[in-house]
Amino acid sequence: MIEVEHLTKEYGDFRAIDDISFTVEKGEILGFLGPNGAGKTTVMRILTCFFPPTRGKAMVAGYNCFEDSLNVRKRIGYLPERVPLYEDMEVADYLRFVAAIKGTPAKEVQRKAARVMDDCGLGEVAHKPIKAISRGYRQRVGIAQALVNDPEVLILDEPTVGLDPKQIKEIRKLIKDLAGRHTVILSTHILPEVSILCGRVIIINKGKLVAVDKPENLRAEGSRRTYLRISGEARRVEEELARLEGVSGLTREQAADDTQAFILAFTDEKRGRQAINSMIERNHWDLIEMRPIEASLEDIFIKLVTREEA
Amino acid sequence: MNPRNIGLILTRELKSYFSSLTVYLVIVMFLLMTGYFFYNLLATFSVVSVQAQADPMLARQYQLLNINETVIRPLFGSISIILLLMTPLLTMRLFAEEKKTGTIELLLTFPVNDVDVVLGKYLACVVVILAMILLTATYPVIIVVLGTPELMPILTGYLGLALLGAAAAALGVFTSSTTENQIVSASISYGLLFFFWLISYSVPLVSAGLGQVLAYLSINEHITSLSKGVVDSEDLIYYLCLVALFLFLTLRSLETNRWR
Ligand SMILES: Nc1ncnc2c1ncn2[C@@H]1O[C@H](COP(=O)(O)OP(=O)(O)O)[C@@H](O)[C@H]1O
Ligand SMILES: [Mg+2]
Numbered sequence: 001m002i003e004v005e006h007l008t009k010e011y012g013d014f015r016a017i018d019d020i021s022f023t024v025e026k027g028e029i030l031g032f033l034g035p036n037g038a039g040k041t042t043v044m045r046i047l048t049c050f051f052p053p054t055r056g057k058a059m060v061a062g063y064n065c066f067e068d069s070l071n072v073r074k075r076i077g078y079l080p081e082r083v084p085l086y087e088d089m090e091v092a093d094y095l096r097f098v099a100a101i102k103g104t105p106a107k108e109v110q111r112k113a114a115r116v117m118d119d120c121g122l123g124e125v126a127h128k129p130i131k132a133i134s135r136g137y138r139q140r141v142g143i144a145q146a147l148v149n150d151p152e153v154l155i156l157d158e159p160t161v162g163l164d165p166k167q168i169k170e171i172r173k174l175i176k177d178l179a180g181r182h183t184v185i186l187s188t189h190i191l192p193e194v195s196i197l198c199g200r201v202i203i204i205n206k207g208k209l210v211a212v213d214k215p216e217n218l219r220a221e222g223s224r225r226t227y228l229r230i231s232g233e234a235r236r237v238e239e240e241l242a243r244l245e246g247v248s249g250l251t252r253e254q255a256a257d258d259t260q261a262f263i264l265a266f267t268d269e270k271r272g273r274q275a276i277n278s279m280i281e282r283n284h285w286d287l288i289e290m291r292p293i294e295a296s297l298e299d300i301f302i303k304l305v306t307r308e309e310a
Numbered sequence: 311m312n313p314r315n316i317g318l319i320l321t322r323e324l325k326s327y328f329s330s331l332t333v334y335l336v337i338v339m340f341l342l343m344t345g346y347f348f349y350n351l352l353a354t355f356s357v358v359s360v361q362a363q364a365d366p367m368l369a370r371q372y373q374l375l376n377i378n379e380t381v382i383r384p385l386f387g388s389i390s391i392i393l394l395l396m397t398p399l400l401t402m403r404l405f406a407e408e409k410k411t412g413t414i415e416l417l418l419t420f421p422v423n424d425v426d427v428v429l430g431k432y433l434a435c436v437v438v439i440l441a442m443i444l445l446t447a448t449y450p451v452i453i454v455v456l457g458t459p460e461l462m463p464i465l466t467g468y469l470g471l472a473l474l475g476a477a478a479a480a481l482g483v484f485t486s487s488t489t490e491n492q493i494v495s496a497s498i499s500y501g502l503l504f505f506f507w508l509i510s511y512s513v514p515l516v517s518a519g520l521g522q523v524l525a526y527l528s529i530n531e532h533i534t535s536l537s538k539g540v541v542d543s544e545d546l547i548y549y550l551c552l553v554a555l556f557l558f559l560t561l562r563s564l565e566t567n568r569w570r
Contacts, residue, residue: 048419073421084412086322088329101318101420145416 001026001153001183002047007056009042016042017207019056024200026152029179031198031215032187039207040187041081044157047185048078061152074103077146077182081157083138087131091122091141094130095148102149112148120144120174136167143174147182154178156186160193172196225293227253228276229261232285238262240279246272259288311429315422319430320437323404327438332399340396340442347388348449351381377459382450386467386537389446390474390530393439394507397475398499400438401482402492404431405560409490409567418564428560432483439475443468463539470536473549474529478503480556487563503529 002024009017017039024030032040046053047060049069058065060072086094095113104112117126120140125133130141139159146154159175160168175197178184188194194201195215203210230237237260241250246268255261266272280287327333355377362368408414417427450464478499485498510528513521525531532545 045415050415050419070421070423073419076419078416078419080412080415082412084414084416086326086413087411088326089322093325097318097322098420101315101422103421 001028001061002185003057003059004043004047005057005059007043007046007053007058009039009046009051010054015207017204020204020207020209021056022202022209022212024183024185026183027180028200029175029184029186029198031194031201032185032204033189033191033194033201034187034204035189037206038189038204040189040204041157042207043204044078044155044185044187047072048076048155049073075151076153076155077149077151079142079146079154079156079159081161083142085130085138085141085145088129090127090129091133091137092117092126094141095122095144098145099148104149112150116144116148119147121170136163136170139163139167139171140174143171147178152183154182154184154186156184158187158189160188160190225249225263225265227261227263227289227291227293229255229259229287229289230280230285231259231288232283234260236283237285240283241276244272244275244279246270246275261289263293312423312426315426316430316433319422319427320434323431323434324437327400327434332403333438336396336399337438337442337445340392341445343392344385344389344446344449347392348381348385351384352452355381377453377457378463381453382459382464382467383537385449386471386533387530389443390471390533393443393471393475394478394503394529396442397435397439397478398482398485398496398503400435401479401486401499402495403486404435404483405487405564406490406492406495410492424561424564428483428487428557428564432479432557432560435479435483436476439479440472443471443475460539463537466539466541467537469541470533470545473536473546474533477529477549477552477556480553480560484556484560484563487560487567 004023005021007017007020008015020039020043022030032043034040045051046058047065049065049072052066061075063071063075065072086097089097092113095116096109099109099112099116100106117123120143122137122140122144125137130138133141143156143159146156156175160171163171172193175184175186179199186197198215200213201215202212228241238250238252241247241262241264246266247264248267249263249265251263253261253263276290277287358368358380405414408417418424447468450459453459454461481502482495482499485502486492486495488498489495506527506529509524510531513525513528516524526544526548532548535542536545
């Protein structure tokens with residue numbers, strides 16, 4: 001649905017994004033993750049045809065964002081980062097305007113606007129001027145205007161930034177409900193958000209692509225490590241463990257008296273676990289604790305980003 | 311070009327105009343100022359007329375003049391200057407405000423051609439200007455009730471005002487597209503408008519050939535002939551060229567914004 005190839009954008013001499021390539025399949029929710037200034041907004045502005053890339057190519061639904069921009073723009077809904085709306089218009093009036101300008105036939109404008117207000121829970125504020133509604137409602141109006149013509153692709157730039165926790169929850173639910181019906185790209189600098197919302201995540205930093213994967217795989221990359229605590233004689237436990245097949249990267253940890261603690265990585269998880277179990281049985285030791293160490297996305301993010309900088 | 315999209319943008323702009331205080335203020339100021347000139351011209355005319363009844367010399371002299379020459383022509387002159395003072399206040403927000411608040415980002419990513427955006431905004435402003443000009447029609451109506459002026463110069467005078475307003479609006483739309491600061495936009499508009507106004511003063515100072523060119527470029531030279539009741543295609547073409555030029559420049563300015 002979306003193909004991005006070798007995308008580069010320069011503002012004067014400053015390279016905001018550098019040779020970024022990725023694809024997004026139909027129905028997917030892709031998370032765009034990166035610290036502030038990473039270039040997320042820049043990529044989104046190219047995808048929405050706000051400006052062309054300096055080099056490279058972006059395709060949406062088979063159309064080139066630069067050469068065939070009108071066809072691309074017909075198929076996307078966009079929520080810009082600052083949620084710029086016409087402050088002096090009433091919510092319902094504004095959504096009717098957007099529906100019409102996106103090519104909805106005049107007869108259906110009213111119905112589409114009403115439906116999207118329903119979907120986004122805007123009934124209460126329908127006749128309030130936009131300048132008078134809360135931040136959470138603004139965000140919903142922003143999402144509603146992106147959704148109003150039922151676009152194939154939704155591009156949401158930091159949809160939960162600046163909201164309070166309750167509003168964040170509501171907006172996330174709203175986005176989650178969109179999955180399947182639309183292809184969604186959303187950017188965020190909040191890590192847990194991608195594991196909640198996205199099927200796949202792209203990490204960018206300083207304009208460069210750092211990683212593309214499923215959130216759980218990214219996490220797994222750092223989580224094949226296991227914490228193990230055994231009661232037994234220290235020297236022998238270490239010797240036997242080091243000899244086991246499927247176990248590597250053994251490091252000793254501090255532990256209470258009589259117990260030995262290690263952090264290890266499995267090269268082959270199933271065989272490694274079996275080997276540990278039979279070793280314990282053979283020696284009549286006690287297994288006190290064995291648990292995988294969940295690396296948080298934060299850890300992975302920091303690892304990836306610092307690896308890039310190193 | 312898509313008439314529906316132009317219409318949608320035009321209506322939205324009009325609603326936005328009339329939901330803010332600025333446009334009412336501009337219209338009130340415009341009517342107060344033009345009304346003041348009209349009142350003075352009329353008062354002077356009636357004082358002189360009364361004196362002429364007692365003084366045969368003055369009466370003969372005065373016959374040579376008529377209400378068209380002494381009231382209507384100077385009236386159109388004043389209205390056009392005041393119109394030029396008002397249009398930058400109407401045009402300054404059209405693009406500058408959208409750039410400042412960021413709504414331009416949504417507007418330009420809607421499936422709408424830039425031409426439609428520019429025309430929609432431009433025409434909204436022209437509608438307001440035409441409404442303002444039409445409100446001044448009360449003055450000639452009063453003259454028609456009180457006396458017997460020639461009608462043709464009044465009609466062509468209004469054509470001239472409409473064309474002048476249309477040209478000034480195009481210029482203002484352009485300056486608004488170059489900045490996100492409304493004050494800067496208005497200042498550049500005033501600068502350019504006064505340039506087009508003042509070049510006629512250089513006509514006597516330069517060679518005949520150049521003088522002709524400057525006179526042709528000057529906004530007020532063209533108003534003068536229209537308010538005499540003469541419709542010259544040269545004048546029409548002049549104003550329409552200004553409109554086309556500045557709308558074209560606006561499109562280019564939107565495009566370069568995209569490239570930055
Ligand atoms: N119009 C612009 N002119 C110059 N530099 C810009 C412009 N827009 C963004 N940048 C710079 O490009 C980099 C990426 O910006 P952006 O795409 O907004 O990042 P993000 O959305 O990830 O925070 C930043 O360093 C920013 O300062
Ligand atoms: Mg951003």
